Every structure is written in structure tokens, then in C-alpha cells.
Amino acid sequence: MTVSKIKELVIIPETLPTISVDCVIFGYEENKLKVLVRREFVPFNDEVFLEWKLPGNHVRRNEELCETAARILKEQTGLENIFVKQFLVFSDPNRLKRRERDYEWVKPRIQDERVITVGFYSLVNVIDVDNSTLVEDANWANAYEIKDLMFDHNEIFDEAFKKLRYDLLHEPLAFELLPEKFTLTQMQKLYEAIFNTTYDKRNYRRKVNKMSYLIPLDEIQTGVSHKPARLYSYDREIYEKTRTERFDFRV
Amino acid sequence: MTVSKIKELVIIPETLPTISVDCVIFGYEENKLKVLVRREFVPFNDEVFLEWKLPGNHVRRNEELCETAARILKEQTGLENIFVKQFLVFSDPNRLKRRERDYEWVKPRIQDERVITVGFYSLVNVIDVDNSTLVEDANWANAYEIKDLMFDHNEIFDEAFKKLRYDLLHEPLAFELLPEKFTLTQMQKLYEAIFNTTYDKRNYRRKVNKMSYLIPLDEIQTGVSHKPARLYSYDREIYEKTRTERFDFRV
DNA sequence: ACAAAAGTGTTTTGGGTACACCCATGT
DNA sequence: ACATGGGTGTACCCAAAACACTTTTGT
Numbered sequence: 224m225t226v227s228k229i230k231e232l233v234i235i236p237e238t239l240p241t242i243s244v245d246c247v248i249f250g251y252e253e254n255k256l257k258v259l260v261r262r263e264f265v266p267f268n269d270e271v272f273l274e275w276k277l278p279g280n281h282v283r284r285n286e287e288l289c290e291t292a293a294r295i296l297k298e299q300t301g302l303e304n305i306f307v308k309q310f311l312v313f314s315d316p317n318r319l320k321r322r323e324r325d326y327e328w329v330k331p332r333i334q335d336e337r338v339i340t341v342g343f344y345s346l347v348n349v350i351d352v353d354n355s356t357l358v359e360d361a362n363w364a365n366a367y368e369i370k371d372l373m374f375d376h377n378e379i380f381d382e383a384f385k386k387l388r389y390d391l392l393h394e395p396l397a398f399e400l401l402p403e404k405f406t407l408t409q410m411q412k413l414y415e416a417i418f419n420t421t422y423d424k425r426n427y428r429r430k431v432n433k434m435s436y437l438i439p440l441d442e443i444q445t446g447v448s449h450k451p452a453r454l455y456s457y458d459r460e461i462y463e464k465t466r467t468e469r470f471d472f473r474v
Numbered sequence: 475m476t477v478s479k480i481k482e483l484v485i486i487p488e489t490l491p492t493i494s495v496d497c498v499i500f501g502y503e504e505n506k507l508k509v510l511v512r513r514e515f516v517p518f519n520d521e522v523f524l525e526w527k528l529p530g531n532h533v534r535r536n537e538e539l540c541e542t543a544a545r546i547l548k549e550q551t552g553l554e555n556i557f558v559k560q561f562l563v564f565s566d567p568n569r570l571k572r573r574e575r576d577y578e579w580v581k582p583r584i585q586d587e588r589v590i591t592v593g594f595y596s597l598v599n600v601i602d603v604d605n606s607t608l609v610e611d612a613n614w615a616n617a618y619e620i621k622d623l624m625f626d627h628n629e630i631f632d633e634a635f636k637k638l639r640y641d642l643l644h645e646p647l648a649f650e651l652l653p654e655k656f657t658l659t660q661m662q663k664l665y666e667a668i669f670n671t672t673y674d675k676r677n678y679r680r681k682v683n684k685m686s687y688l689i690p691l692d693e694i695q696t697g698v699s700h701k702p703a704r705l706y707s708y709d710r711e712i713y714e715k716t717r718t719e720r721f722d723f724r725v
Numbered sequence: 726a727c728a729a730a731a732g733t734g735t736t737t738t739g740g741g742t743a744c745a746c747c748c749a750t751g752t
Numbered sequence: 753a754c755a756t757g758g759g760t761g762t763a764c765c766c767a768a769a770a771c772a773c774t775t776t777t778g779t
Contacts, residue, residue, distance in 0.1 A: 239586075241490045242492060242590055284567075288565040309562070312560055312563060314538045314592075315538060339533075406731090425770095430768090447778080449729040449778075450776035451776075451777065658758090658759095659758075674742075675758090676744085676760070676761080677743085681741090698751080699750065699755080700751075701756080702758080
């Protein structure tokens, strides 16, 4: 049996040795911005440390990086067809060796001591995530209270958050985190959660009312004990047709 | 003699097999935006094709990606301490195989058929480049007339140009392309070259006069056959102290 | 009736944009 | 004297920001 024959039979496809993808998965739930972190038990010096890291994985030989990111997302949340976006590459030759116990933990999991990682971020609506498909060691942490993460993952998170905020002002990303039909107040609260601020309701509405791709539906909220709000939906086609270079989503 | 002993003696350090850096080196000369491209002679089917590509290189085992980019810049232009910035990763598994003759050419130069490349861009003032240190096969091409490049390099160039324009509106990058002391008209012409447009002189000046880190010097142009212009310099420290999240360089 | 969120207009302020003439220098 | 680019001010319009009350529903 040749080596290539053996390779074909191996279930886990071959991965590239010195490159990986790490994902910052942002979630939105109860007007709060969350981030998915994974718990790991790290044995070191006869102790076991409870640590947290971002989900990540190796890149398979025949996949694009965004496919790696989509795969990580599926593994962690069960969701498919989710928006993912690369934001920065982290290439410090010592990035895995900043704390000895982290490196001891990761050593048997990598093929080369040098691993360059490409950071991706992703947006999911937490209510779409079936808690049974969320892997057991995953946890939705408050984005404003991220604890110490392993390796350079705090840095990766910080860069992802910066990029998320920038992109939200320049692309219609918010609709990845909103339900199909949403109220303007829901949209406003989402921006407030991500930018950690508050906006004036009237000014906010004046601004978003200029967006032709925000479609007011002939439908209102039901089951709320106050005046029901009008529902809106996002029309991607209108956005694609009418977008201009300089447009931004700032309010 | 052990393998590791041999490795120590090899002059060219070991490089990572599946990752490379490609550089889009922007230059500015005579109010024109240029890009450095390399000429390659590509033998294929008993013919020799003259082709062009972006400069690139493998990543050494102990260097950060930005060090790889700086090394490429030094090799191509002789310049050191130049601004470089990563902008996007290109990971199409077939990116080297889009044209058969390109792949035949590159095959003996790579360690693995799959190479993911990280795009960096860089800014140099072409008059700083000694033509004797510019490598022979390099050429400053007009950024608006880029010919067919090898592999996915047209795509890499397009993305670099997009990112350059974005960054120029949000960071004080222009000063990387301007001489130490410059006139406001020189600065305006630079933006006009990069954005391929023209601006109103009075409005442009009103805008840049609000930038506290643009220092008017007690010095004017000499040797020009018209009213000599005032010279300005850029004060990085003032910029760092006074920059705000939302500021932009749009005019 | 009350609680809770929806929905709506006006004023002020500052920035963007459009536009034309005189000035200082070298030849 | 002339050619060349340097340098300046004003008017209009629109967007940003600050600000408070009425409406509709469920309980």
C-alpha cells in the first residue's frame, strides 16, 4: 500500500502544518454582546488549570481559510451558512509560548512549533443556536468582560472587536445578528450594545429611515404589553444596487 | 553530524512550507502613483514568455510576517525602515495553478504545492530609491495601467489599492510618501493621484488647516519661478496625542 | 387607570461645497 | 511684462445634535 493510498483512507484530511484559523464568534442575546469561548483543562506541574481560549483549528489541505472558519463555526455552534470574515494574521514566532503551561498543552495538538494563525470573526444570533448543538465546553461570555485567554487570544479578540466596529459602520452587518423581521428599536439596541453607548431615538430613526434597503413591513409586533412596533426587513438586493463608496452606517 | 547541526550551518534559514508574503509596493513620483512589479522569463512549451508579478518571498522560521515584508522591500528597493502593512490573506488552494505556465515556473521554487500568501502593502517615495539598488528586474508601473500579472496577483493588487485608499482616509499615511518638508499643494496632488480625482484648493486647505499635527515651517520653497509656497512638516507626536476614533482624512 | 415602549418635529450649529481674484517670484 | 503656481473668503445647503410630548396596547 502506497503512502498516498494510506492518506486516502485516513478519515481526518491532512492539514497544513504552520497555519491555523482562530475564530472570534460574536453573539447577540438580550441586548448584550457575547463572545464564544472554550473551556480547556490544562494539566501542568501536577495541577490542572481551568483556562479559556477562542475556538480554532488547522487548515485542511484543500480548503480556503473561510471554509476552515465555517467548519469551526459548525463544530462549535451547529450553525451553517454563517457570515465569517478574516481580519488579521497573528505571526509572532512565540505566540504559543507566552505561558509555559499553554505551550505544554498545545504541543501534542500541533504539527510544528511555529503556527501562524489567521483571525476570523463571525456573527450569530444566539437564539438561533440550539443549546444541544453548542459544544459542551463552549460558553457565551460577555464581550465586555473577557477573562484572560490562552496564548495571544486576548490580542486576537481585541483586534476582532475593533474590526467588527469598523465594519458595522460601513457594511450592513447588523442584519446578520437581527432576526428576519425586526423593529427599529431592536436595531438601535444592537448598535448600542456593540458600541457600548446610547443614541437618541429620533435622530437614530431619521438616519435609518434614509436607508432604502430597510423595508417597513405591513406587520407589527404581537404579544407585547405596550404599543406594538412596526417590523422591518433588510433587502440585500436594494443595498447592493444603491450602495456608494462613502456611505456609512454611523448614527 | 545530526540534522539539526546541519540546519544550523545552512546559510539560508529554513522557511515555512505553505505560507508566503507578497508585497504591493506603492511609489509616488512626478504626481503619479506607481507600483513595483518584477519581470520574469517563463519558459513553457519551447517558448519563453515575458511575465510580470508582485515581489514575494517565503517566511523564515523565526520571523514575523512584517519582517518578511521588510526583507522583500529591502531586496527590491534597497530601502530599510519603510512602512509595511498586511491587508489580506489569499488562500485559494488553486491560486498558483490558474495558468499552467505560471505553475510550471513556480513549482521548483516552492516546497509545497499549496501556498497561502499574506498580502502586504508598502509606501515609498520613489526619489528615495537609488536606481542602482533597485533590482534589475523591477519596474515602477503606473498604478492605473497594471498589466496582466501572474497567479492571483491582479486580485492582490486590487485589494491592496482598496485598502491603501481606505487607510489614507483614516491614518496619516500620506506622510510616508511625502518628503520631510512639503507644500500643501504637494500633499493635495498626492491625494489626487491616489484617489484619481481633483479637489478644490480652498476647500482642501480649509480641511487640512484643522490638522494640528501639520506644522507650518518658517521656511518657503526656493528656486521656483512663481510665488514660493510655505513648507510644512508632519508631527507624529501631536497626531498620536490628539487623534480620535472617528477622525478621517477625507477631503 | 396605569405601565411601557412606540412614534413623531423643530431649532441650532457646524461642515461640505461651489466659486474668482490678487500675490510673489523667476525669466 | 508675463507666466506660473500660491494663497485667500463668502454664501448656501444639508446633516448632526439636542430636546419632550402624545399614542397605543396589555394588564
